[in-house]
Amino acid sequence: MTEQKLAPEQVEELYRQHAAALRRFLLGVLRDRDRADEALQQTFIRVMEKGHTADAESMRGWIYKVAFHSAMALRRQQAAGDRAVANLALDPSLLRAGPAADQDLLADEDLRRARAALGELPEAQREVVRRRFVEGQTFAQIATALGVPLGTALTRMRLALDKLRRRLEP
Numbered sequence: 001m002t003e004q005k006l007a008p009e010q011v012e013e014l015y016r017q018h019a020a021a022l023r024r025f026l027l028g029v030l031r032d033r034d035r036a037d038e039a040l041q042q043t044f045i046r047v048m049e050k051g052h053t054a055d056a057e058s059m060r061g062w063i064y065k066v067a068f069h070s071a072m073a074l075r076r077q078q079a080a081g082d083r084a085v086a087n088l089a090l091d092p093s094l095l096r097a098g099p100a101a102d103q104d105l106l107a108d109e110d111l112r113r114a115r116a117a118l119g120e121l122p123e124a125q126r127e128v129v130r131r132r133f134v135e136g137q138t139f140a141q142i143a144t145a146l147g148v149p150l151g152t153a154l155t156r157m158r159l160a161l162d163k164l165r166r167r168l169e170p
Contacts, residue, residue, distance in 0.1 A: 006051040029071040042070040117167040125160035
């Protein structure tokens, strides 16, 4: 049994109708142009694969739902990567997994770069990163301990992770 799919012309027309607005929506959700474009691409891959299952009258809403889920998946992936970067910088034992000397050299270089990047953060941001990843505190606990609003603690973490990501990109 062959699965019915949308015709390429239908997908192209849906892209023409919705891509610009979807890109703006995804940019608002992800706050990163490259990731918004990636989520847009994933959305239209899903439209090609499963668009035939959506009701024609609710196609726009279905596409936005797919886009939102794609964006959330990217955010989860990024959060996992951010945690890995912070853990790498704060716990050097995580780098000692491989027995080969070249792995140790690469690990030492990665550790040096991560620590240098952490050292460049403003103290307030570095403190939030330390409390979150070393002490395992929740953002509510961090906000209370630092005497700042929850939104401030969250913003400091986001800014810190953005800076670390930019600094550590290859």
